[in-house]
Amino acid sequence: MLAYFAKRIGMMVVTLFLIITLTFFLMHAIPGGPFTSEKMLAPEIEEALNAKYGLNDPLWVQYLNYLKGIITLDLGPSFKYPGIRVNDLILDGLPVTAKTGFLALLCVAALGIPLGILAALNQNKWQDTAVMMLATVGVAIPSYVVATVALYIFALQLNLVPTFGLDDWRGYILPVAALSGFWLSFIARLSRSSLLEVLGQDYIVTAKAKGLHPLSILFKHGLRNALIPIVTVLGPVVANLLTGSFVIEQIFALPGIGRHFVLSISNRDYTTIMGITIFYAAFLMVMILIVDILYMLLDPRIKLADRNK
Amino acid sequence: MTAIDLKDLTISYSSVPVVHGANFSVADGESFALVGESGSGKSTILKAISGLNDEWTGEIKLFGEKIDPKNRTDISRITQMVFQDPYGSLHPRKTVDTILNEPLAIHGIKDDGTRVLEMLSAVGLDKRYRFRYPHQMSGGQRQRVAIARALMIKPKLLLLDEPTSALDVSVQAEILNLLKKLRKEQNLTFLLVTHDLPVASFLCDRLAVMKGGEIVEIASREQMTKGELKAEYSNELLGVHAQKLGA
Amino acid sequence: MSEKLLEVQDLRVTFPTHRGDIDVVKGISFDLGRERLAIVGESGSGKSMTGRSILRLIRSPGRVTATKLKFDNIDLLDQSEKQMRALRGARISMVMQDPKYSLNPVLTIGEQIGEALRTHQNLPRKQVHDRVIDMLDQVRINDPDRVAKLYPHEVSGGMGQRIMIAMMLIPEPDLLIADEPTSALDVSVQAQVLDLIDGLIQQKGMGLIIISHDLNLVANYADRVLVMNAGEIVEECDASALKDAQHPYTKGLLAAVPRIDETREELPTLDRSQWDAT
Ligand SMILES: Nc1ncnc2c1ncn2[C@@H]1O[C@H](COP(=O)(O)OP(=O)(O)OP(=O)(O)O)[C@@H](O)[C@H]1O
Ligand SMILES: Nc1ncnc2c1ncn2[C@@H]1O[C@H](COP(=O)(O)OP(=O)(O)O)[C@@H](O)[C@H]1O
Ligand SMILES: [Mg+2]
Ligand SMILES: [Mg+2]
Numbered sequence: 001m002l003a004y005f006a007k008r009i010g011m012m013v014v015t016l017f018l019i020i021t022l023t024f025f026l027m028h029a030i031p032g033g034p035f036t037s038e039k040m041l042a043p044e045i046e047e048a049l050n051a052k053y054g055l056n057d058p059l060w061v062q063y064l065n066y067l068k069g070i071i072t073l074d075l076g077p078s079f080k081y082p083g084i085r086v087n088d089l090i091l092d093g094l095p096v097t098a099k100t101g102f103l104a105l106l107c108v109a110a111l112g113i114p115l116g117i118l119a120a121l122n123q124n125k126w127q128d129t130a131v132m133m134l135a136t137v138g139v140a141i142p143s144y145v146v147a148t149v150a151l152y153i154f155a156l157q158l159n160l161v162p163t164f165g166l167d168d169w170r171g172y173i174l175p176v177a178a179l180s181g182f183w184l185s186f187i188a189r190l191s192r193s194s195l196l197e198v199l200g201q202d203y204i205v206t207a208k209a210k211g212l213h214p215l216s217i218l219f220k221h222g223l224r225n226a227l228i229p230i231v232t233v234l235g236p237v238v239a240n241l242l243t244g245s246f247v248i249e250q251i252f253a254l255p256g257i258g259r260h261f262v263l264s265i266s267n268r269d270y271t272t273i274m275g276i277t278i279f280y281a282a283f284l285m286v287m288i289l290i291v292d293i294l295y296m297l298l299d300p301r302i303k304l305a306d307r308n309k
Numbered sequence: 310m311t312a313i314d315l316k317d318l319t320i321s322y323s324s325v326p327v328v329h330g331a332n333f334s335v336a337d338g339e340s341f342a343l344v345g346e347s348g349s350g351k352s353t354i355l356k357a358i359s360g361l362n363d364e365w366t367g368e369i370k371l372f373g374e375k376i377d378p379k380n381r382t383d384i385s386r387i388t389q390m391v392f393q394d395p396y397g398s399l400h401p402r403k404t405v406d407t408i409l410n411e412p413l414a415i416h417g418i419k420d421d422g423t424r425v426l427e428m429l430s431a432v433g434l435d436k437r438y439r440f441r442y443p444h445q446m447s448g449g450q451r452q453r454v455a456i457a458r459a460l461m462i463k464p465k466l467l468l469l470d471e472p473t474s475a476l477d478v479s480v481q482a483e484i485l486n487l488l489k490k491l492r493k494e495q496n497l498t499f500l501l502v503t504h505d506l507p508v509a510s511f512l513c514d515r516l517a518v519m520k521g522g523e524i525v526e527i528a529s530r531e532q533m534t535k536g537e538l539k540a541e542y543s544n545e546l547l548g549v550h551a552q553k554l555g556a
Numbered sequence: 557m558s559e560k561l562l563e564v565q566d567l568r569v570t571f572p573t574h575r576g577d578i579d580v581v582k583g584i585s586f587d588l589g590r591e592r593l594a595i596v597g598e599s600g601s602g603k604s605m606t607g608r609s610i611l612r613l614i615r616s617p618g619r620v621t622a623t624k625l626k627f628d629n630i631d632l633l634d635q636s637e638k639q640m641r642a643l644r645g646a647r648i649s650m651v652m653q654d655p656k657y658s659l660n661p662v663l664t665i666g667e668q669i670g671e672a673l674r675t676h677q678n679l680p681r682k683q684v685h686d687r688v689i690d691m692l693d694q695v696r697i698n699d700p701d702r703v704a705k706l707y708p709h710e711v712s713g714g715m716g717q718r719i720m721i722a723m724m725l726i727p728e729p730d731l732l733i734a735d736e737p738t739s740a741l742d743v744s745v746q747a748q749v750l751d752l753i754d755g756l757i758q759q760k761g762m763g764l765i766i767i768s769h770d771l772n773l774v775a776n777y778a779d780r781v782l783v784m785n786a787g788e789i790v791e792e793c794d795a796s797a798l799k800d801a802q803h804p805y806t807k808g809l810l811a812a813v814p815r816i817d818e819t820r821e822e823l824p825t826l827d828r829s830q831w832d833a834t
Binding site: 345475480489547549 | 597598654656697698710712713714715718739740742743744745746747769770771808809814815816817818822824825826
């Protein structure tokens with residue numbers, strides 16, 4: 001057990017190292033430096049800036065310095081905003097991104113799974129039809145379309161919620177809805193079909209033959225099994241909520257990490273691009289590890305041992 | 310030549326040994342039964358031979374070739390397994406045709422469908438069953454499909470784990486007749502796990518009796534039918550059996 | 557048969573199909589006292605459906621009808637779902653065929669057996685645990701403490717069957733319906749498990765319906781035998797008279813059983829040509 005986790009974490013460190021190396025050299029392979037912007041700087045000034053940020057050193061020296069920084073959890077200075085470090089940018093955007101992301105994930109799990117259960121328990125009745133129709137729409141329409149249309153109707157026309165910013169709780173409604181819409185629908189459908197399949201199994205008849213209460217059958221025997229396939233997709237769901245947040249934060253003008261990321265790309269703020277990429281990669285790997293642990297806890301048939309590849 | 314040669318085979322699940330130092334060998338073309346107490350490790354031995362369990366020490370030789378548990382050469386061409394339960398062992402959403410073609414695809418064997426028809430007729434299934442799904446067939450028919458699948462790539466050795474215990478007597482009789490016929494026609498070697506002594510008697514030349522993870526006796530079919538088994542546990546099995554018939 | 561534990565009259569199990577309704581059990585009638593009744597017949601003859609219908613466990617769209625279905629003078633067809641729950645497990649329990657699929661893969665053996673007891677009796681944890689271990693021991697499971705902690709995929713086929721039996725005996729029911737309870741057990745363990753059930757019949761006056769395709773077992777163990785074919789009872793006799801059964805279908809089944817000193821090159825089988833019509 002411990003050996004397994006030690007190995008997993010070791011592999012994560014190696015993967016992260018490869019990602020760092022790859023992004024670093026990719027960034028430096030792009031022609032033009034960070035200070036070659038549209039409004040030409042005087043050559044002396046550009047030279048001074050390059051010197052200040054160590055851009056005249058040989059590449060491998062820069063690389064080693066960067067690695068050194070990362071080990072001390074320092075992602076370096078931003079090239080665009082003098083005096084500001086990438087760490088600060090991430091910490092600045094983190095509360096907003098984390099909050100919307102967390103709320104979206106909560107919506108996906110806390111609404112999607114119960115909706116799926118509701119549909120499964122009322123198979124072919126109106127509740128089922130209603131949930132499935134909504135879920136089909138949710139899966140079919142891309143989130144940015146939902147976001148734009150919702151923004152237009154609820155914010156501009158009806159004035160029910162603010163068009164941008166997060167000054168009060170209503171500001172979260174549209175971004176969270178747009179972010180979670182697809183995955184909520186997806187999880188609702190998956191929960192429905194998974195639960196229906198489980199409820200058709202022989203061990204459910206056994207549970208009934210024991211005289212168990214229907215709620216006990218549903219939760220202890222039904223859901224324990226039905227959750228297994230749902231948990232396995234939660235990893236990808238988190239990843240997609242993250243990438244989704246780039247677009248959503250842009251549309252709703254939310255000051256989150258995603259927005260910093262998009263801005264840093266148009267600004268050629270290389271260290272910020274690298275920093276955020278690495279930050280996200282690390283975050284994702286941790287999430288996947290958590291999902292794997294959950295998966296193992298739920299399904300005793302999964303063996304930790306890696307000998308069965 | 311020996312088809313199977315086991316020496317000091319100890320098999321474990323998660324480091325708990327359940328089979329302790331088993332020794333026996335099965336000649337090429339022989340039919341050998343493993344009988345004995347429930348939970349004594351019969352299926353576990355089949356799993357080790359077929360590669361479904363690699364937590365073992367000792368020696369397994371198949372047709373003279375040693376098997377390394379951690380680094381298996383592909384033996385599925387020479388040996389195939391048939392499982393106890395005809396419901397679970399076939400994929401519910403695949404047709405008989407797909408199920409039978411899979412082993413060919415896995416081993417990259419090209420075939421225009423003649424092999425499928427050949428095997429269907431060998432196991433006594435009409436051509437009409439070729440495009441049916443498992444749930445459209447009876448338990449006995451499904452077990453025929455499972456046997457046909459195992460024979461698709463012409464293995465020399467069949468590992469059979471209680472192939473008839475889920476079937477009623479009449480279907481069991483059909484499957485037993487079929488296995489006997491196929492063995493004769495294709496010169497197969499059988500290693501058959503069963504808890505039913507008469508089934509072993511009908512199908513096998515020799516048998517090993519297991520109890521508590523150990524082989525307590527190896528005897529010939531004649532010794533069993535004449536009631537000349539030596540180990541105490543073997544006689545317990547025979548005794549209860551005779552009682553059952555005698556009453 | 558002093559008192560009637562179960563009375564069944566004109567029991568029908570119907571499934572709708574696209575070709576109209578099909579009766580898989582076609583109006584069978586029988587009574588059961590505090591005795592051992594066996595139901596035999598080939599697969600698909602409706603044995604399991606008969607067993608399940610007594611507990612009203614047939615899934616929709618399947619339907620159960622009968623002119624009489626009484627257990628201990630309780631009209632089972634009249635009971636609410638809630639009243640049925642109080643009977644299931646506690647007074648009538650059923651050993652399911654095929655333990656591999658009838659045990660929940662994500663719960664331990666001990667948990668599943670304990671649950672059968674806790675559902676109907678309020679007992680302290682420790683006592684439940686002790687009873688579970690004791691019950692596993694009674695069905696001849698070696699090392700019950702270890703096995704209680706295992707998951708279903710970690711036990712052998714025969715152990716699964718005994719676990720299923722333990723689970724259904726632990727609440728000490730008045731009627732046990734056992735669907736192929738010992739088909740994966742060797743004769744010696746089988747005899748021990750049947751002795752255990754016998755003990756309960758003697759001590760508690762439990763009634764038993766044993767569904768089996770093992771004709772030797774049935775002939776020696778049961779009191780009475782019903783032979784089913786295609787949803788109907790074709791023959792009913794004392795178990796000891798099974799060997800002299802008259803019906804050609806029963807004779808066919810008997811002839812198909814291999815013997816320990818088998819000399820036949822080929823075993824006779826039933827003519828199944830009517831199956832191939834579908
Ligand atoms: N996947 C597993 N993990 C852990 N233990 C297992 C596993 N499979 C089997 N065992 C244990 O190994 C032992 C032998 O099991 P095996 O399936 O070989 O028995 P068997 O002789 O085939 O019995 P039966 O006749 O009842 O099928 C049993 O004690 C069982 O609990
Ligand atoms: N859900 C179902 N829909 C239609 N037919 C069914 C269903 N379940 C069982 N049957 C049919 O009922 C008959 C009796 O089945 P069963 O009682 O399980 O047989 P057995 O005697 O082998 O226990 C079989 O012909 C089977 O195909
Ligand atoms: Mg086994
Ligand atoms: Mg059945």
